[in-house]
Amino acid sequence: MNIIRAKSRLSPTVTQLIVDSPRIARVRRPGQFVIVRRADGAERVPLTISDADPQAGTITLVVQAVGKSTADLADLAVGDPVTDIAGPLGRPTDLIQEGHAVCVGGGVGTAVIRPIAQALAAVGVRVTSVIGGRSREWVVLADELATAGDVVVCTDDGSAGRAGLVTAALDDVCRGGDVDQVYAVGPVPMMRACAQVTRPHGIPIIVSLNSIMLDGTGMCGGCRVSVGGRTRYACVDGPEFDGHAVDFDVLADRLTTYRPFEREAYARRTACQEA
Amino acid sequence: MPTHPAPLPPAGVVPFGPLPAKRRLAIERQEMPERDTESRSRCFEEVNLGFDAELALLEAQRCLLCTKAHCVRECPVAVDIPGFIRRVAEGDLHAAAELLLDGNALPGVTGRVCPQETQCEGACPRGRTLRGVPGRPVGIGYLERYVADWAAANRHEVPPPAPPSGRRVAVVGSGPAGLTAAGELVRAGHQVTVFEAFHEPGGVLVYGIPEFRLPKAIVHREVARLVAQGVRIECNAVIGRTFTLPELRTGYDAVFVAVGAGLPVFLDIPGENLKGVYSANEYLTRVNLMGAWRPDAETPVLAGRRVAVVGGGNVAMDAVRTARRLGAEEAVIVYRRSRAELPARAEEVHHGEAEGVRFAFLTAPVRVLGDERRWVTGLECRRMELGEPDESGRRRPVEVPGSEHVLPCDVVVVAVGTRANPLLTSTAPDLLLDRRGYIETDADGQSSMPGVFAGGDIVRGAATVILAMGDGKRISASVDRYLATAR
Ligand SMILES: Cc1cc2nc3c(=O)[nH]c(=O)nc-3n(C[C@H](O)[C@H](O)[C@H](O)COP(=O)(O)OP(=O)(O)OC[C@H]3O[C@@H](n4cnc5c(N)ncnc54)[C@H](O)[C@@H]3O)c2cc1C
């Protein structure tokens, strides 16, 4: 059984769960994810392994409640079991071994960036993290990232760090001229914008694609994305790809496939809770 | 769940025990009772209702109890068909079940899904045409199912555990090949752990073949029987990720790999990334494994008002019949050859037609059309003609120029086959694969890695349940021999 050992709230919609999962904790690497089923009958939800403690046999998941399944997960309490956790899935991040890397995290994407930043720092790469949120309370994991290097915080309203979008901050860092690699994870528009920012600087960028997944083993093809004109399966060929080659339109569009169902599921959930 | 009638002799119609040949020949093949087409085309309950005692007895009496039984030779696991049918005819279902289960670990499954017409029943002399009158073979599958369901309801004893051998075997994949091997190996006294990537065991039996053909309760009951015998099943273990094959090999005395052929094939035509295009794997997994057909399901599926399914095999038939049940007004099979070449089982085609499935034969898709919001609106197709026979002996379809036309639809399901999934094999550099990525094995089922055996679809390419089970049985015997000699 995968028991929840600790739980904390990182922002109004983002919750961190530390869960037993010894065999995954042992082998997971940055960039990999798990597929979680909260209970029998529940959806299979892909979530990045944000951190792991092989000694304690736990993994850290950071969940942003955007719909029914993620809201249900965020409602679990310490001591509750998570019925199924499969993984680690996906290919580990291609980490550069020296130089300067910029890690950009938008919203819950910061949870995906954390293990990457930490692994880069561990091999001696200079890390600058650029993370953002609507306002102070929406910025997550700034302290954890500070252990890996400099952190630039951006908020829309300027309530913490600099005012404005992460892309503007990224552009400024890139102007420094010594950036070798950018890693960007967040909402699709943010990753698309980061790819645009890095292009004129000639800096390579890796993005993590959160397409809709089912099995996570390359068996269904539902997670397919278009990269460099080729169809790739995000769950086994990714989830990380060259941000300059990704067709973000296809990704953004396919993410809306189940929107009517999602609205209905969320409405039903809310109605149940109010009843 | 089917009912399990007691074996009562039907009042005076036919006596128990074998009859003189003449009286046997006079009995017509008994028809399988079916749920009526009107209600079933909208529900996921099993279509075939199963024989009752009278039908079973009558059908059993038709068997000629051949001494050189061709039916047995055509069964990949060599079920003692005349043996178990004779016991049915004698009213001794206990003995019938004993004989059947001895040759076939999952008769409740095979009785329902084997392509009997090309296997056991295809060889039965009662199916031959005599003096211009076409015959009909003994309903071996129907009888097998009858005995299996009776046994499941009436026999509960678990065989006593075998003396432990002290050896540990890992089985990768819990489809029919893996489950059969696990059962055989645990009966030989080995400690068996099955690793399954999904959250539920059963392989294609739970994620592919729909409820209306194979109720999941039957698979669950077979899995429960194995667990009661001591098989350990670890779900959510993705070999190649959670552990690699070389790691498993180190931790276990032998490994049997039965991961199936789970990689979808798309058509590689424009428009396949539009919303509403599914691989059959995704469509069927959403509906079967994730239960999207239930109104309260958490996992969604696009039901579609008009659904086009590309392909002509069993998978395509399952998808198109599923589409009808999910409420599609129109569900069409798009197949590039003609009816005569349809690879699907005859029974499935017949059931599909009765449920209102339409067929567009000699039709090949050219591209998927979508609206400005990238939802599927149709499938552009071209007509085909049958030309010269190809290597497979089937006449090759040739495009008719200028025959483009649009089939309006809002969901497209692509069911044109599957290939080997490289997830496991790519993390085992010493594992020899063939050109298409399937695992190479020797006559014993052993791969190029000593102590690593493989069987089922990952060796054969997409095949059948019974062939996978046959592999599980045959190769577990090799594993057993290997364990006896290797130290
Ligand atoms: C490899 C991978 C790693 C991920 N890691 C994390 C993570 O660490 N933390 C986290 O909170 N989320 C992560 N996600 C996203 C998460 O899986 C989805 O948010 C979740 O499946 C939505 O389910 P739901 O029922 O709560 O919402 P739904 O009701 O299904 O959807 C609500 C909204 O979320 C969007 N959505 C649906 N599916 C996804 C998806 N797969 N990705 C993004 N948006 C989606 C929908 O378009 C909709 O607007 C990851 C996704 C992938 C593919």
Ligand SMILES: Cc1cc2nc3c(=O)[nH]c(=O)nc-3n(C[C@H](O)[C@H](O)[C@H](O)COP(=O)(O)OP(=O)(O)OC[C@H]3O[C@@H](n4cnc5c(N)ncnc54)[C@H](O)[C@@H]3O)c2cc1C
């Ligand atoms: C829709 C459909 C309908 C069919 N209908 C029929 C029919 O009517 N009659 C018939 O005889 N045949 C039918 N078949 C074919 C038949 O189901 C297969 O030939 C058979 O299931 C193959 O068995 P298997 O044990 O080799 O593999 P599978 O049944 O494919 O099982 C393999 C298992 O291994 C698991 N796995 C895969 N990779 C890994 C990994 N890396 N680590 C751990 N586990 C893994 C999978 O999740 C799966 O559970 C049908 C197939 C489909 C798809």
Ligand code: SF4
């Ligand atoms: S296992 Fe299949 S082929 Fe063999 S007797 Fe039974 S139905 Fe026929």
Ligand code: SF4
């Ligand atoms: S071939 Fe037909 S008649 Fe002969 S034993 Fe088999 S089922 Fe009976």
Ligand code: FES
């Ligand atoms: S999630 Fe099914 S292939 Fe990627």
